[in-house]
Amino acid sequence: MRLLLLASIASAIGAATTYAHAAAVHRTPVYRIGMSDTLSPDSLQLLYRQIxxxxxxxxxxxxxxxxxxxxxxxxxxxxxxLLYVEERIKGAQ
Known part of the structure; x- marks a missing residue:
């Protein structure tokens, strides 16, 4: 009985550790540029500077x-x- 309890506790700890590790691995920064479909002129200039x-x-x-x-x-x-980004790529190469 004790052996069964020990095995189930070890299994639960292993599963919890694996889940925590899997969640931590996928925390990479995601860069999003231009959140909306229409940007104001100021936001568009900010986007161009970020690009x-x-x-x-x-x-x-x-x-x-x-x-x-x-x-x-x-x-x-x-x-x-898109045209602006393509021009920047041409200029960078």
Missing amino acids: DQLSVFDLKKVRESYIYRNRTQPSDQNKRI
Whole structure:
């Protein structure tokens, strides 16, 4: 009986530890640029400044994000942001 109790406690502790570790591993920062569909001119300038500070690798991720966004939510603003990101990529290479 004691052996069964010990085995169940060890199993519960192991499962709790595994769950806590799995939750901690996936806590990586997520960069979101441009939260809404329409940005004010001030917010748009802030977005352009944030884009200017990105590395080439991050620019490519933002480019893919805006390509998808242009497919799902086409707007002139999203097209302009995509063009700006593509120009920054060309300038960085």
